[in-house]
Amino acid sequence: MSLTYPIVCQKNDGKYYIDFYLNKKRYRLFNAKKIGVDYKPNNYPVNKRQKATEQLAKMVYDHLVKNNYQLEESKECPELQEFDRLISLKLNEPLNKHYKKTLEDLAHKLREELKHSGNIPIEFIDGIMLKYNNSTSFNTIRRHLNVLVNHLYENGFPIEKSSLKPRKQAEKLHKPIPNIAEVLQLLKDYNYNLYLCCLFTYGCLLRPHREVRLLKWQDFSDDLSYVSVDGSRVKSKRNRVMPVPDYIRKELVLGNANDNIFSNTPIEFNEDYFKTLWSRFKKKCPEIGKHTTIYSFRHSGAIEIFKRTGSLHKLQRAMGHSSLNVSLTYLRGLEVAELKEEDMPMVK
Structure with missing residues (x-):
């Protein structure tokens, strides 16, 4: 068994490859296909191809040493x-x-x-x-x-489960948006679709990137007073039926049943549509705070429901949570005062 360390070479057309001898046979490889790896240095930017080919040389050499100087991966493994x-x-x-x-x-x-x-x-x-x-x-x-x-x-594969435990994380405190009306007006002036998304996130407590983004006009009642979200689009896999507040209904003009309410076509925008719009909006309006997200509207809406009703069961149904325990966990992350001033110790 003999092996020379692969040398990095370059052809006249600029493509890189490695050159080496294995058991007195010469090999020239432009990629790692021979060792069963999808790695192609010549697909890298021109200024990075030489370094990528050096990595290819190391990968091939290490593979040969570990696999008894056999270049081809066994097809019967x-x-x-x-x-x-x-x-x-x-x-x-x-x-x-x-x-x-x-x-x-x-x-x-x-x-x-x-x-x-x-x-x-x-x-x-x-x-x-x-x-x-x-x-x-x-x-x-x-x-x-x-x-x-x-x-x-x-499924019976010979592998051992890890015993590493999760690490403790500092709890995030999702603060409500104190000036909802002002932020919504800024959004309306910036982009109407993003404004409408945040309205539904706040007023109907729908999750923005799936439940809201995928809404079609057929999901609404004839008078637009209710919106229904199929369980396939909901995190808990349960159907959701939410009342649509009057201030949202005033912004809606009923379209074709099969059309998405944002694209006005049967095809919805991509998954990152609102995320991208929000990032651009925050750059234009940094005063809203770096920790404010579209989900902050959902948090703010949840606080309003809890303050008005004091009912965890109503909050659970409104949020679309699968169990009350989920709502309790969620509520701990919201800035809701559980104690009133009169509950605090007094000095008599």
Whole structure:
């Protein structure tokens, strides 16, 4: 067995490749396809291709050393085939685009370890999480990684579950927007669709990026006094029927039943539509505060309901939460005074 370390070379047309000898046979590789990895240095920007090709050289060399100087990945690896089958089942579920992308990235890391080591040791799984010092990032990666590991484990794949516990995070205090009317007027002057979205988020307590964005005119009653959201669009998977306040009805002009209320066509805007508009709005109006989001309107609306009714059950139904416990957790994050001045200790 003989192997020379791959040399980075460049062709006349500018493309980079690696050149090396394996068992007295010469190889020239432009990508990592031979080791089963989707890595193409020549797809990088021109000024980064040489460095990317140096990384290719290291990847190929390490692969050859770990795999007994065999260049081609075995096509009869049952563990890899089973891993790919199970991960494919998981990723074919109806998942959020960003959530699915995170799972794909983590699955790729697990697959690479399986391919090189023949198994996925618990130390490797924990190591992925422990790279993150920030508690929020750690908990997010832990939660996503556990989804994949649990799915593999429950389907009989030889993998060990991590015993790492979530880290404590500082509780976020979602403050209500003190000047709702003024902010709404700024929004109305800036972009009518964003203004309308925030109205529904505040007045109907709908979640902006899915429940509001996907609204069609057929979701409203004939007099626009009620709006119905199908369970497939709701986080709790339950249908929601909400009254539409008069100040919102005055802004609505009933259109074609199958049309989205924002695009005025059967096709809705993309998932990041309101997020992008909000970012641009905040740059133009920084006085609204850097921590204010579209969800702040939902928080503000929730506080108004709780202050007016004092009923957690009504708040639960209005928020569309699956259980009262969810509403209680949510309410702790809102700035609602549970004690009145007369409840406080007195000096007599």
